[in-house]
Amino acid sequence: MEYDNIELSDDEEEITAQTVLRTLQNAWQNERLAPEILPHQNEMVECMLGQIQHMERNINKLPKTDLRASIHKMELNRIKFIICNYLKTRLDKIEKYCISILNDEKQRLESGTNYLTPSEYKYAQEYLINMESHLKEAALDHVPGNMQSFDLNKLVIYPNLQAHVFLKANETVTGIILEDLGGDQDEEIDLEENSQHILQYKPIADLLKSGKVQLM
Amino acid sequence: MFGEKVIELIKEAERNRDTIDQYNDEKVRQIIEEMHVLFKMNMADANATSENKSLWTTVQVRHSALERNKRCLLAYLYNRMNKIRTLRWEFGSVLPSDVRELLSDSEYTWFSKYSTNLATYMRSLGQDIGYSGIDLTENLRPPKSLYIEVLCMSDYGKLELEDGDVILLKKNSRHFLPTSECQTLIRQGILKQIT
Numbered sequence: 001m002e003y004d005n006i007e008l009s010d011d012e013e014e015i016t017a018q019t020v021l022r023t024l025q026n027a028w029q030n031e032r033l034a035p036e037i038l039p040h041q042n043e044m045v046e047c048m049l050g051q052i053q054h055m056e057r058n059i060n061k062l063p064k065t066d067l068r069a070s071i072h073k074m075e076l077n078r079i080k081f082i083i084c085n086y087l088k089t090r091l092d093k094i095e096k097y098c099i100s101i102l103n104d105e106k107q108r109l110e111s112g113t114n115y116l117t118p119s120e121y122k123y124a125q126e127y128l129i130n131m132e133s134h135l136k137e138a139a140l141d142h143v144p145g146n147m148q149s150f151d152l153n154k155l156v157i158y159p160n161l162q163a164h165v166f167l168k169a170n171e172t173v174t175g176i177i178l179e180d181l182g183g184d185q186d187e188e189i190d191l192e193e194n195s196q197h198i199l200q201y202k203p204i205a206d207l208l209k210s211g212k213v214q215l216m
Numbered sequence: 217m218f219g220e221k222v223i224e225l226i227k228e229a230e231r232n233r234d235t236i237d238q239y240n241d242e243k244v245r246q247i248i249e250e251m252h253v254l255f256k257m258n259m260a261d262a263n264a265t266s267e268n269k270s271l272w273t274t275v276q277v278r279h280s281a282l283e284r285n286k287r288c289l290l291a292y293l294y295n296r297m298n299k300i301r302t303l304r305w306e307f308g309s310v311l312p313s314d315v316r317e318l319l320s321d322s323e324y325t326w327f328s329k330y331s332t333n334l335a336t337y338m339r340s341l342g343q344d345i346g347y348s349g350i351d352l353t354e355n356l357r358p359p360k361s362l363y364i365e366v367l368c369m370s371d372y373g374k375l376e377l378e379d380g381d382v383i384l385l386k387k388n389s390r391h392f393l394p395t396s397e398c399q400t401l402i403r404q405g406i407l408k409q410i411t
Contacts, residue, residue: 049342049350064379070362077359077396084355087341091334091352095301119340126333131297134326139289142248144255147286155290 020047021079026214028086033166033215034208035201036159037093037101039115045083052076094124099156102128161202167213168196178203218254218281222247222288229295236299239320244289251285254278300327304334305353306403354399364395365411372406 027041055076062069094101094116101116102124108114109121116124132150140148169191178187178200191197191213207213225243258278261271300323303315309331311319319327339349372385377397385391385406393407401407 046342046345049347050345053345053347074359074362077355077362081355081358084350084352085358087350088352088356091337119337123333123337126336127330130326130329130333133329134297134322135290135293137325138293138320138322139244139248139286143251143286143289144282146255147251147282154287 017048017051020044020051024048024086025082028082028089030208030215031086031089031093034205035161035163035165036205037090037097037115039113039209040090040117040120041086042117045087048079048083052079090120091123093159094120095127097157097159098124098128098131099152100158103156161200161205163201164198165201165204166196166198166216167204167208168216169193169213171212173207173212176203176207218250218278219284219288221250222285222292225292226288229292236296236303236315236318238318239296239323241320244292247285247289251282254282254285258282296323297326301330303327304331305356308353308400308403309335354396359395362394363392364398364409366391366393366398366402366407367410368406369408370406372401375401 024041024044027038027044031038055072059069059072059076105114105116105121105124114121136150140150170193172191172193174190176189176191178189180186196216204213208215221243225240225247228237228240258275261275264271300319303311304327307315311327316324338352341347341350341352343349368385368387368389368391371387374382375385376382377394383391383393385401390410391407398407402409
């Protein structure tokens, strides 16, 4: 596949489209397997979209019967699917954990480490407002006075951070502390580069967000 | 017994996990009525309990029944909301009339709002780089092949493809079309995939 070197606007580092695609594939894989929502990869998505646009233009220059055109088109469709599915997975999580994500995100916005893109954030807020007005209209407005409250704390759904995940270490990480919920014997483990493990999500969540491990 | 009717609602939602049933207006109304009755009884007894503590337990039990009814009602609605969400992804922003009839008015309002919100989000995608948005509902399944063979189920008329070719979709005619361009028509039931 013909890729051009493209530059990211944020940092001046030059990366190839292959790297972008690989990063995006990893992000997609992680997002699908992680129980909670992960920091967004909007730059990568936009970068890839730009690349798709560019490649579509190139393909259109080829005659329709050219074999290369259909192979490239197929490849583009696959990339498009990855992007769409990645974004949809995030939307599904945003809808499901709407209240808890919005609560966390408010704090993260203050420290400038937001996980959602501005449009995702807007989407989440709107979703919650719609849910509230629907539940009120359909039930809460008609029940007796002391039952009418729309209590966010009772409706909130939290992602299961105790879920177990398969993961691979991208680099050697030492001193991960696994809490022992039953007793008080915490366990400390090291992950070797390229080794694979099944672990609880919670202790490795930060490693995943910093890219030191990836889910599989 | 208190709270018996509400269980039927929950069972109803549980029974058909993948399909949506008619909104049970009658039952919801009965449950809300039950809640009002419970509430009135509680008010009366609560005013009496200030001097007589023997009614205290009764009030507590009724209050739990109220809480439970509320919780189950919300669960029923929430469960349906999730199903209606799926409808938006399957059918697009316009629901077929037979599906539309299954929703209550309030649910239909929610559907429209959800649909608008989703559309706004999808339009915003890639705007910074000159895209006019991406339709996420078009790529729900991984692409297997570029072209698929389809059978036309009804007289649709002319369809212009992306490359400018125009084809005529007549009932029972077969076509070999780009997968990406017939997804919407397949979902609407105009085309049927036969390969």
